[in-house]
Amino acid sequence: MPYSIVPNKDNLPDLPEVLQKEASIYTDRLKKRLDAEDFAKLCEQKDLNYVLGMSDFIAKTLIQFPKPCLELIAKGAIESDSFSLNREEAVKAAIVSGVSDIELKKRLRILRRSSMVPIAWRDLTGRADIEEIFTSLSNLAEAIVLQTVRVVRASLSNVFGNAFDKDGKEMPLLIFGMGKLGGGELNFSSDLDLIFSYPYDGQTVGGSRVISHQEFFAKIVQRVSNLLSDTTVDGFCYRVDLRLRPFGDAGPLVHSFDALSVYYETQGRTWERYALVKAKLLGTKDDWGDYGGELIEMLRPFVYRRYLDFGAIESLRKLKHMIEAEVRRRNLNGNFKLGSGGIREVEFIAQVFELMRGGRIPELSERSLRVTLRKLDKLQLLPSDVCKRLDENYIYLRRLENSIQEFADQQIQSLPQNLRDEERCRIAMNKASFAELKAELQAVMDEVHEEFCKVIRDEPDADHSVDRDSAELWESTLSLDEMAEVLEPLMKDPKKALDYAKSVDELRRLLVRLPMGPVGRKTLVYLMPFLIKEIAADDDPPALFKKVGLLIEKVALRTTYLQLLSENHQACLRLISLLKDNAFAGSLISAHPILLDELIAPHYLNAPPKPDEYMAMLREKLLRIDPDDLEDQMEELRLFKKIMVLRIAMSDRAESLPLMKISDSLTWLAEALIREISILAWNQTVKRFGTPPGRSAADPGFAIIGYGKLGGIELGYKSDLDMVFIRDIDDSMTEGDHSVPCSMFYQRLVQRLLHLSTTRMSGGVLYDLDMRLRPDGDSGMLVTDTAAFEAYQEKRAWTWEHQALVRARPIAGSHKVMDRFEDIRSKVLRMPRDDEKLKQDVFAMRCKMRDHLDRSGKTLFDLKQGRGGMVDIEFIAQYLLLREAPKHPDMVLWSDNVRILDECSRLNILSKADVTTLKDAYIAIRGYYHRVSLADLPRIVAIEDKPKECADVERIWRKLFAKEEEDLSAGIKIDIKHQILK
Template sequence: MNTESLPPEFANGTAWFGTPVRALQPMDAAKAQEELTTLTELAEEKGLSRLRSVLTGSGDLTTFLGTAASLSSYMRDGMQMFPETLEALFDTPLETYLNSLFDQIAAAALAEGVVEASIMKVLRRLKREAHFLIGLGNLAGTDAETTVHRLSKLADACVRSAVNFLLLDAHRQGKLKLPDPANPGPGSGWIVLAMGKLGASELNYSSDIDLIVLVDPTAPAIPEPYEAVETFVRLTRRLIRVLQDRTEDGYVFRTDLRLRPDPGSTPLALPINAALHYYESRGQNWERAAMIKARSVAGDIAAGEAFLRELQPYVWRKYLDYAAIADVHSIKRQIHAHKGHGEVAVLGHNVKLGRGGIREIEFFVQTQQLIAGGRFPELRDRETVTNLRRLSARGWITPDAERDLVESYWFLRDVENVIQMVADEQTHILPSDKEGLRRIALLLGFPGEDAFAERLRTTLRTVEQHYAALFEAAPQLSRHLGNLVFTGDVDDPDTLETLHGLGFQRVSDICRVIRGWHFGRYKATQSAEARERLTELTPALLEAFGQTQRADEALMRFDEFLSGLPAGIQLFSLLQSNPRLLRMLVMIMGAAPRLAGIITKRPHVFDGLLDPALLSELPSREYLAQRLADFLGGARLLEETLDRLRIFAAEQRFLIGIRLLAGSIDGPRAGRAFSDLADLTIQSALNAVQQEFERIHGRVTGGRVAILGMGKLGSRELTAGSDVDLILLYDYDPQAEQSDGEKPLAPSQYYGRLTQRLIAAVSAPTAEGVLYELDLRLRPSGNKGPVATHIESFRKYQNTEAWTWEHMALTRARTIAGDEGLCAEVEEDVKSILGSERSAEKIKHDAAEMRQLVLNEKPPRNAWDLKLVPGGLMDLEFIAQIAVLLGQVDGPRHTGTHDILQHLSGTFADPQIVVELTDAHRLYTEIDQVVRLCLTGPLDPKDIPPELADTLLGRFDLPEFDVLEAHLQETSERVRAHFDRLIGT
């Protein structure tokens, strides 16, 4: 039988999906055919004749299935896991089949003899089947609106089933007395509200779900009201476990309860009266915005709806609430700051939080709702697109804005879903390589990555323009500046009032500073033309700095920057004609004292910001290597080369930091870029030093050098302020007695002096500063031994004398420079040393003892001391290093902590622990990279620059700093528990 013998609606997919399947092109036709062959064998084995007929045919459905399987590992696994489901689609169309799965999910909670383990298993299997089918339908051409509604319906069903099971279980144990066990929710007192995307029925493919859990202690099912909170907190913990713990069957949904009132100090389940009191007395405007999408989804649904009705006056106010909009807007300041920063990078772009992304459309709608929803109830709908249409109907936005934003929204939601569909990963970031981008383009039905990139850029620009127009038109952003007079020696009273209105506090000091500019006290303002340009620029400068939360500090940093400039006319002209640069400069002065200090001391690094492609070019190794080669091109003398290396490294570190601050790259990618920069510049320094050294001392026969990067350099996790840990290894012909130059040296002396020269070349201060601070203490024998180590001595020491901590350090070792042949040998040596047999008990004991010693001798300063805090980065690094030493990491050798944690073997850590460890590392890395970029010292949460706080919140899409702190605390406690379990105390 083949597809010709089946009706056309089966061959083209209409019978399955309701419409003919979308034509997808494979990246590799042979791979697609290989997937079809595998599926065909499976269909034959299971006697699925109609599926086999399609798979061996040549119709559109055949091509679609092979292509989808070859482009998405998650779809491929789904097809192989559920071939019977595909066969069933010949009898039952997708929509009907999905509804039957939702019914089965609901029934699972009420089944006879169900226990927690069995409900977890059933929910995971049914969710996986439905999830696969929804994704397959999306790839086949089902529109994004239908897809997000199906995903939301699936999540609703799973949450409701889990809640019903737990209520019945509590009823069976006598903890509750349900009015109707056949319908557990009503009267139970357990209220589960869906927030965010789930609340709006707009869930994305691999989304977590945001919930708020409340308790009505007066509900009929609760025998003892005083025990109600404790009972439901325990049930809520179990609910989280049932839904999100990873087992051999996967997980249901990752669950987030951080949107509840005051999450750092309130229980997981909060009494409704306490919640109402909180919202009415202390509720923030961001919480009002969040409540727009709140929906009662499980448990006592009617009680949840009553609670939301009671909150209506809090959420929807009768007047035009522009002040509240300004407050809500402050939580998304990082989006507004992105506006107009040149071309958008497609590679690595975040389609949710990035410029022109989904969040801007959602925020556009929510602000209009908060302004108008109090007087117009029809604008209170939870769904984004419904509200766009209603806003247009009422004249709040133009028909063009409605059309553009609706079209853009569903296109971006499609892109977001497909990104996540490739491997079921909770990410909104497009791949940073062209092959990965091509995969996304093909899954969306584009002929290739160029056509997709062009459509995406157009969409992002469209969204950005509408979003920018909204806030430029908003009253709180349209200021009449008033008087700005800075002549004479006496402050003008009207000017002081204007400055105060702009956001400055120390207005007299600001007047004094600006008078200093106009009196030509700095080199940059000594020429009449420069002062004239600065006078024209001053109102824009003051308005821009006034919009930062610490306007005085930001402007004072700018003044310090100005004082060090050798000339100003070019900069003032550029800032005047290029608002993008002005906004970037203000962002640096407001959020990043460290970066502000860099451009104050080295104003030339600011030149790099003039590149219009800065934020659209990823700082890949190839990009940096090409830039470095061009920059070193004309250098001849050693001193000139070393100075150029310092200039280049300083500028590129600054530009990598700007990309990180602006959101063009994330923390892990910044770590790789900083490390690539170190690799390349240290290799160049070694080459230059060797060349000069050989001119005087000649060469040693068979002599070779390799540099081993250790610590954060080895793991490719350098930050903006990291020093670098190195070990220099050498080898030579055993017969060689000395070098062959004018001033010959014995081999050990030769390589010792060469290493000293390299240390000076890299770390000695010159007029251009230092290249890197070096740390060589990780070499054999530490500071007591020679600075250069013969390869045989290294092998012998590591195999016979090294301590546990030295082998732990070696897990991050990576050759970064030197002779290719020796580098390859060293890599093999390291692999062999790490693969040696060890006592698990001794290794774990040594590591736990060492960690406790660090805690005793160097306790963390506060919860934001991410390296030292219990459950912080050091604990994660120790877990990864011990796993490597015990051979508990799958696949090839990795040196990065995140990569190691991601590949922990199942015998060492179960899937749920792996997810929690890697999520924690991603969280810490993002915070650590941004904080070390912006601050010169530790982060004090009581004195954090507000713009930096906004930047961090934007990274995690969290509304308030307290929520981020609570999330950090929960994460560190979870990691510490895993450390104790895996390593021991």
């Protein structure tokens, strides 16, 4: 090693005072906790005081579980270089069938924590090399997972029987260990990323209750995950992460071989290829029989191409950019795992060769990173000295990671920021000072990043040459008049040069007062002259510079964003254009600078994702967040929405998508986000109250119904979401420790969903949700069973509620409940109606809305509520569908206005000319509506800007409601009874 990073086990350094104090406190607590004999035996360990000062984890585990720890020490676990490598027998002895879940959780936590004491002890005292630590941690985790699965399966078999294959043998549950567990390089406080699979579908045999193989194995996985992950008084065993499975949280917990194969063939994404490179089947052939080889061979073509896959480099480059964006968002710049030159970049270097050539060079289909580096050397794919340095740097970073995590068993990958842990860190890495350690770490990461850039060839497109005259615009002491003279040749209107100079000077004076640091100020020297020159060519430089300056002010203390703009001039030009032409998108970026990352990839701005891509992209984002970190998940959902809305707005402004596609995109985005928060809400509600019998996240027994513009696939940029929740009829209790009636479960589920969406965070709210269209409005239940919903719609609903039902469609939930809603909707909309009463009710409600909501006047026109506006067209479509659906069995009951009008044309309910007029008007008004939204203007426009099509809408409205309009003009009172105004 170029650096000495392991303490001398025979001559450990003296602890500084701050750590001596820690050691003394723990020694006193141990003396009180142990009897004299045991305490004396423990004190025979000559480095006891050292490890007590270095690790809270070791100290607290010794205090909390002295007996198992002392037994391990007595057996020589501290001195032996092989004792911790194989704990399989100890795991089997501790984790047995026939005990309660409470007892099982206790045993698991004691076993894991006591077993990791000698691992941490040997590492911190320099007794063990890095491979011993990797292997010990990986083998322990694997043994615990496998034995827990065996015990849980045995207990469930008593009720459900067992799953057998066609030969009558017990069907195995195959477990892929992913990430560092799969590579045999687990870190001290790592999550366990697992994917579960079984050979094929069937039914269990031998139990009192027969269930499918899929359901049987899903119950095993769920219970194993809870046993390992739940936090109890004894802590946790392992954090189990199942989100790498197909479809993430929305997918089944376990998949058959066929289901896996279909998924990876049709929907597998690049990051999943990278994940599967390290996938290892846990256990041995005794655990999975002949099925293990079958599963591995089935997935191999997805991971390793038979040709030289140079596309792997570009895919990895994109993945790296995504991680860099995450580093900026979460402010992880000091992170030696994800940051520039960190552990992840070493892994990427190795993996890009594995994915490029693994299909043609079988030796490169290797899980261990260090073994891969040796093979790259042997195959001469990387120079020997590079492979050697990368290996040394990887060891450095991984030992630092383990050491820090051994202090308190916390998943940390950045240097500490308190004196106590700084001292621990520099001692663990065998350094004389923390400053020396920081400098050494930076050198290691710089070297890694240099090699990473060579392999990935990811060179920035920045040109950092700044001519002297331009630099003077920002750094000089020119007077305003002198600066204006420099600016004049760059401007279309030299008369504005002085005002422009004043705008520049104001921002410079403001930034001088901010604590930016040398890197930030140096970045401004490159960035600001470029911005000043580009903005000078605009028609109104002072106004545009103020918009840009506001953003620069907001990101000034976040140097990474300044660097992003400085190093990517194309992104900088896009930002200028955005702030000039698209007020809505510009305000999004100004409020949330993280969106600047989107300007790096312009191809994303030409068109938003396709409908089926939103969900996949969202899950990919959420996979990088701790599943237990609800706050981060909620912020990520809000950020994702803003990123996608920005892309849609950019496509809208560039006119690369027609109006209807813009609304489609906003609607598909909303659906993806609602589906995801429904899954999050489900998981959290299940964790608290148990699961309704036979239900899962994939089939929750309820459905979310979109109303209004969500139901009509006509969302705008600022639309809220009208929703109604219905559920299957279920009078049973949930299955779990805190069982509740299923009716209560679903109420809590909807409340949780509302919380996830409407809670205001730093990223704002996700969506404002409006549920007043549910049966009985605000006084009604949050979620209604299908029978009650049907009865209400048939017997008690007002006409305006049937109008609302026209615009309703299911957007998420169980297919059975969604289909039941469609049946109810079809039945209600086809109910025979009194034509005259229907017309009066619709007209009365429209008049009520105009009276309360129309903000038109002599000089202004309300695009939405004004006469001939958007709502008039919507009411015409709703009225005609309610009037004609009972008469036309073949009428298709669309939820969007345009296709409803098309049906009216097809069935000759309206003339083709009138339908064309209404559609053109509707599209024109909505287009205008979108434009004022992008310009961040209200929907009220000057009367002279009233769309000309509105006059045609008024004409058709008067033709349909002639008598009602005459009565209104004659002053006849319209009785709307107790109609509820939404």
